[in-house]
Amino acid sequence: MRSSMFTLGGYASGQFLRLASNLILTRLLFPEAFGMMALVSVIMQGLAMFSDVGVSPSIMQSKRGDDQKFLDTAWTIQVIRGVFLWIAACLLAVPVASLYGEPLLAWILPSAGISLLVAGFNPTRLDTASRHLLIGRLTGLDLAVQALTLVIAILLSWYLQSVWALVISGIVSTILLLFAYNIFLPGQRNRFQWESEAAAELIGFGKWIFLSTICGFLYMQGDKLLIGKFLTLDQFGIYNIGFFLASFPLLMGSMMTRKILIPVYRERPPAESEENFRKLQKMRFLLTAGMMALTGSVSVAGVVLIDLMYDARYLMAGPVVVLIAAMQMPQLLVLTYEQAALAAGDSRRFFVLSVARAVLVLGCLYTGLRFGGLFGALIGQGVAGVAAYPFVVWLARHAQAWDAKHDAVFACIGAIVIAFALWINLDAVVALASE
Known part of the structure; x- marks a missing residue:
């Protein structure tokens, strides 16, 4: 019940911040900017979901979900995935721009893809906190970063008067979350590691998650x-x-x-x-x-x-x-x-x-x-x-x-x-x- 209240309160607060951002940014930018970013968001989510191997649900449900070797193997998979996602965003940029008739997408997609690269380095402490329902701290960190990102997006929109304000603020948000999770969440720091048994369990569970997320x-x-x-x-x-x-x-x-x-x-x-x-x-x-x-x-x-x-x-x-x-x-x-x-x-x-x-x-x-x-x-x-x-x-x-x-x-x-x-x-x- 406590975790439910934190989740509901955090989501409601986050939506309030998004609404405030929405109301302000719609007066600084034109509808075309939001349409452009909606397309970019769909493509970024598509890349992320088309490559999701179920690391987070694997950690949350596995009996080895607190084993550091298991966690480090999961993190290694996640980092490799993040690198490939950014490369994919770069490769897709020109074809997507041609498909939708928007040349600017050829520049925006590789830039927005940096967020996927950065998110690949998020620590597994994030998933461990969810596994043990430590939702309060996660909610506080997410809201603090969201509020700071809102200020950055508004200032950039006022100064640039361009869709690039939304792109840059999205990258900054991902970087801030990475630092916040590493500094304020309990647990050991992740290191590159590959344990065959852990990898087999992650891939065995994740293959269906991969297909499901597509x-x-x-x-x-x-x-x-x-x-x-x-x-x-x-x-x-x-x-x-x-x-x-x-x-x-x-x-x-x-x-x-x-x-x-x-x-x-x-x-x-x-x-x-x-x-x-x-x-x-x-x-x-x-x-x-x-x-x-x-x-x-x-x-x-x-x-x-x-x-x-x-x-x-x-x-x-x-x-x-x-x-x-x-x-x-x-x-x-x-x-x-x-x-x-x-x-x-x-x-x-x-x-x-x-x-x-x-x-x-x-x-x-x-x-x-x-x-x-x-x-x-x-x-x-x-x-x-x-x-x-x-x-x-x-x-x-x-x-x-x-x-x-x-x-x-x-x-x-x-x-x-x-x-x-x-x-x-x-x-x-x-x-x-x-x-």
């Missing part, structure tokens, strides 16, 4: 890949403003379950006893209720929020917020199930779920874009979330974590909230549909 990238970032290709850069920037506001409850819940539920499931597996299942059920009800309340509130107030916080250039983001938040309701039902498989070391079933989600999201998004433009794409996201539910149930039942009562209750609540949000904002949604 699919996870397509599932999580497929909207930006496709919408970024179909829309103009300024429209894409407006979409990302709407996505930022609409998605913070879901992203907060996802982050909390990743940080907390693997250790919880590892120590109290639901298959072990009825008592464990009931305790997890109670936590699941509280988490889903909170996430639905937040997401529903954002969906209902989406148009008003955009009108209050942004100028006329961003008004079309209002109905985008309404629809994105509403269409994310199905995903809230299943936030707490995935980590049960990872905690048990079952990365293969997690991979199957990731494949199903990626196929459904890309298929529904493309169909929606083809026949309904942006409005169709947003509806497609909701359809994909519903269609993926049977795969989540299959995974959760194997870990004996599925809770039919929870899902039935919140499916009804979610349907009511969606209907109310669409009714309140009907005029704005109809205007978006007619675009």
Whole structure:
């Protein structure tokens, strides 16, 4: 519970800082800058996820998660990966710039890739702290660096009046985090080491994580890949403003379950006893209720929020917020199930779920874009979330974590909230549909 509160408080504070940054930077920069950085972020995340070998979840779930030889081997793999990621960013720069018709990307991508290189040197003390739920210190460090980065980004944007302000501030943020983790987190300093047994365990568990994160990238970032290709850069920037506001409850819940539920499931597996299942059920009800309340509130107030916080250039983001938040309701039902498989070391079933989600999201998004433009794409996201539910149930039942009562209750609540949000904002949604 303490770790949950730190995670929620840290995420809420971080989102407040991002919102403050967003409000200030949208007045210093134009929508095209945010569209450009959205493309860069998608590509950087794609590189990171397409090469993720599951070092962090391996450390969190392994019996050797506190063995320094195991940790040093994991860190060595992570550093090598960071070097290759930066090289890949350099190699992709010109082809991506050509694909999207933005020559500046050829210079921005290699520069932004420096962040991936630096992050490869982050100490495994970061994962050890998460393994033992030392979330308070991690939250404090992340917030301090985020606040400092916000100041740097604002000053650079005011001085440069260019997308380069966002690129440079992102690199500085990664460097500051590296120093903060090395100075303020407890544990031994990592050294280059290769232990065959540790490497075999990391690679054996991580091969399915690697495949899962490729699919996870397509599932999580497929909207930006496709919408970024179909829309103009300024429209894409407006979409990302709407996505930022609409998605913070879901992203907060996802982050909390990743940080907390693997250790919880590892120590109290639901298959072990009825008592464990009931305790997890109670936590699941509280988490889903909170996430639905937040997401529903954002969906209902989406148009008003955009009108209050942004100028006329961003008004079309209002109905985008309404629809994105509403269409994310199905995903809230299943936030707490995935980590049960990872905690048990079952990365293969997690991979199957990731494949199903990626196929459904890309298929529904493309169909929606083809026949309904942006409005169709947003509806497609909701359809994909519903269609993926049977795969989540299959995974959760194997870990004996599925809770039919929870899902039935919140499916009804979610349907009511969606209907109310669409009714309140009907005029704005109809205007978006007619675009």
